[in-house]
Amino acid sequence: MNAPRPASRPGNPCFSSGPCAKRPGWSLGSLSEAALGRSHRAKLGKAKLAEVIERSKKILGMPADWRLGIVPASDTGAVEMALWSLLGRRGVDVLAWESFGEGWASDVSKQLKLDNLRLLKAGYGALPDLTQVDFSRDVVFTWNGTTSGVKLPNGNWIPTGRAGLTICDATSAAFAMDLPWDKLDVVTWSWQKVLGGEAAHGMLALSPRAVERLESYTPAWPLPKIFRLTKSGKLIEGVFKGETINTPSMLAVEDALDGLKWAEEIGGLKALIARSEASLKSVADWVGASDWADFLAEKPETRSCTSICLKIVDPWFLSLDADAQAAAAKRIASLLEEEGVAFDIGSYRDAPVGLRLWGGATVEPADMAALLPWLDWAYGAVKSDKAAA
Template identity: 65%
Template sequence: MQPQVKPHNPNFSSGPCSKRPGYDVSNLDLATLGRSHRSGVGKAALGKACEETARLLGLPEGYRVGVVPASDTGAVEMAMWSLLGERPVDVMQWESFGKGWLTDVNKQLKLKDVTPLEADYGLLPDLSKANFDHDVVFTWNGTTSGVKVPNGDWIPDDRKGLSICDATSAVFAMELPWEKLDVVTFSWQKVLGGEGAHGMLILGPRAVERLESYTPPWPLPKVFRMTKDGKLIEGIFRGETINTPSMLCVADYLDALAWIDEIGGLQAAIGRSQANLAVLANFVAEHDWIDFLAKDPATISNTSVCFTLDAEPDRVKAMVKLLDKEGVAYDIGAYRDAPPGLRIWCGATVETADVEALLPWLTWAYEQTA
């Protein structure tokens, strides 16, 4: 029979992700709207975004946080174009975004000494093969595969190269070993449910040292330039953005950060996401027609949770369409480059009760499309 209880919030998209519980756009502090981002009030809001990010994440001394253009993609490209080229580079890819970084390193930067470390969807490359005499580029959580790095034990403390980590669907949802990460990027529209178009770039001291001691051989667009006369432009990491940001998006991000603080900080946000995954793990254990795309339980993402189904691709599409039509779950189809299946976002802004309410509908949709 068709279930009667629907999720209160049917938004399970993996980006832009669900707004926080109780979100109301009318509650945003809009004092910055219509003001220059370089005004006192504008710089204060942007500076607060950087400072509160660092505080809530518990970043080590010397780590800098900046707001940069073009979402997580812009932040990763900014890092790669500014930092790579001094050393050989290893690029790890096991899903579409890592594949994109590898393509850019090979075909845009055209670096000569590149080692790809690759795996199919559902798997991780052999992490022990990463050579940290080289620079290493990798995603922490494969947003389109549901496969995450289980820990940072494979990254040596005495590395000579830089660890450059795209962590857009991991920050504020997973434990990150900051001292092992020299560059971390993320975007507001993932775990925090913020608005798009802006990226966050976190630089550790080793990355700053590279920026101040190495000049890449290619021209850098203005929006990528982080140094002047061989010194880091510190203003970028105090809210003095390179280009004009949306102050409405900044207000939205500050609202999300305040919510993280209100619920108990980083550990509470991680706990909410893990609780959501636990509900799905129990469901998978009880039903033989659905399984995690991730093969190793230690690598199952607790944000972008990806599933394979005992069903033909057309049946899976029919399920997704049916659940959308019923107003039960929006945007849960697998990423276009991934194997056919479902992808259910379970980051901190998603309520566990909504995940629980979704599950009977999954079974119903599976049976209805048989």
């Protein structure tokens, strides 16, 4: 039997996993103080860039002796900057349980051509065996698998006294999950995720251990200008004070500030995490009663509260061939977009067939709850249409 058509709908249908929903109440008027037409190197421009850095550090509870800089090319640029600038002194363990981790492993192997590389891999839905990680080596990993919905439950698997560096891609975790700064050496993210900022800019956070590596080690390969963090063997401190390597969008900077100020107004990191966790709880309660949907993450403690990935477990659906399954899942997402209920919730192109709901802090938990009956309605409609065909 088809689920009834829901009477209410989400107030904001934006559930994309990036760029993500703007904060509640956002409008273009929120950016009226942007330093448009001004140099990013002028006093006003540098002050705004430095403000993004300082507000971010404060909200995240980053240790005072860490450096945080704004870098080009979103989270991808920040991660690549770390890989190209820091790796090569030691062997490297790369953890991969979804497409982005696999991408970092490919770059380390095929671009940097490091032969002392180990890939610790798990399929979508699971984590690699963390007990096999060798911390005498450098370790590269995502905190939250954006395309699998599988996160690290904690940092207990990382020793405090380690020889290698831990390089963490935290783009869909920062501002929505607790990050154990004492277990990390490099942390990256972008503005377009949990706080709903505009894309193109990345954030690169470095521990004192990471800075020491930068100042004592020169990679064997040439570094493009946008990756260079040292000069004459010393850290370029200006990068971490708002003196960006390239020209940033001052409109995007203002938008980043708007998101950070909103985060402070609602209660900081604890409030941001609580909003994401509330959305996840709604989905978990719904999944518990569903006869057709389940989490892609195999263990509850690894379920992401931001990129919430669902698989379809109805025997009817599983009886379809792979192409038919993909078409049905795509039709579910398209039907909800046509209704103006949910945009961009199809699973990532390299991930298993299913749905992906963004539950970051800018999504109202009430909107997530309102979406769930629509998922039942859309699935029922697609199943009925396929069965009748």
